[in-house]
Amino acid sequence: xxxxxxxxxxxxxxxxxxxxxxxxxxxxxxxxxxxxxxxxxxxxxxxxxxxxxxxxxxxxxxxxxxxxxxxxxxxxxxxxxxxxxxxxxxxxxxxxx
Numbered sequence: 001x002x003x004x005x006x007x008x009x010x011x012x013x014x015x016x017x018x019x020x021x022x023x024x025x026x027x028x029x030x031x032x033x034x035x036x037x038x039x040x041x042x043x044x045x046x047x048x049x050x051x052x053x054x055x056x057x058x059x060x061x062x063x064x065x066x067x068x069x070x071x072x073x074x075x076x077x078x079x080x081x082x083x084x085x086x087x088x089x090x091x092x093x094x095x096x097x
Contacts, residue, residue: 027063028054030090035067035082038093048072052079062087 022030032051039049050070057064067082083096 027056027058031056031063031065031086032067034086034090034093035065035069035084038084039069039082046073058088 031054035054036049036051039051043049048071050072052068052070054068055066063086065084065086067084068079069082070077070079085094085096086092
């Protein structure tokens with residue numbers, strides 16, 4: 001009985017530690033937030049970026065993304081496309097173009 005309770009406890013602990021899968025909506029929101037943070041982190045104050053939407057493809061260790069980004073300056077307001085690879089943990093951003 002003692003070993004059975006230990007086994008049940010270990011199985012419950014292992015099942016509880018499983019990494020939770022994010023839904024596509026959650027991934028999309030996190031990708032947009034990550035890219036927004038990346039673009040606005042090192043700006044000089046003259047340009048403001050706002051990510052409007054993202055199209056992404058998940059790979060084993062990263063997301064391949066294409067973002068529609070609104071760029072505003074004092075006299076210019078335009079929307080363009082930016083491509084980037086973002087790691088699965090949402091910490092590393094690699095711009096493509």
